[in-house]
Amino acid sequence: MYELYKVSGGSYYIQSPAKIGLVRLEGSEACLIDSGSDKDAGRRVRQVLDKNGWKLTAIYNTHSNADHIGGNKYLQSQTGCKVYAPGIECGFTCHPVLEPSFLYGGYPFAELRHKFLMAQPSNAEPLADAVLPKGLEAFPLPGHFFEMVGFRTSDDVVYLADCLSSRETLAKYRIGFIYDVAAYLETLQAVKAMQAEMFVPAHAEPTRDIAPLAQYNIDQVQAVAEQILAFCGEPLCFERLLQKLFCEYGLIMNFEQYVLVGSTVRSYLAWLKDTGRMETLFEDNRLLWRRA
16 A cells, blocks of 8 residues: 556556555656545655655645545645645635535534544645646546546546546445536546546546446446435435435445435435436425435
8 A cells, every 4th residue: 555656657646545646747846636544644645755756846636525635734744735626625625624514414423523534624725727737737527526626647647536436346335425416427428438548546446448437337326316216116204215225235324324325315316306306295394205
């Protein structure tokens, strides 16, 4: 773990639970695409930089999930590097309590205020074309989170963040985290049509042909949607639907899975309602969901 792999030219990645991109710049300078999950990840990344004699100038965060920004604070404090994040993700990066608060839907209790869901705050600035080094381009990848972006380097290497998951990850967890299902499917269709020298997803192996995995992710989203509709042949409250999905997919409920899967299922319900396939009713002071 935390080995450095060269992809092409000056484009690298550091192997970690969420792959960290590393791009060589002029001279001994380098920038990162994301920073790992915590202080320890940041320390391991700095060891890679020091071993190669590279000076970190900036971290470009794809989005603000804790496993992508957790190393920011340590690396920024140790190197003085800049940190940039896109749109609303910048606010979450500066104020990480927003992530568990958003997932839970209120003030998060103690079991949700930990590094898996809440990184240490870093001094992030808004991502814009003007702050990108020559040869590095950002492009939108909405859906997984609010305003997630990917990056393409001058070596034609594309870092895809969390816009898709490996087959193994989906087989294990079944319901991948999604904030906006409609935007997520549009992003997957766009990624499916992309061409590059190499694609580096954060949670799947690098590949030159991303289309099959993109289609697999699309199919899994549609399958989850169909399962939700099948369960809602009769009116169900959210908690009962969530229980049925956990049982159907063999998932084990804990605090993290409750908020991550729960938030995603609410996003599916919103998408299905907005597209006319789900309807709601209030009964005995409960909000019930029913297939239209």
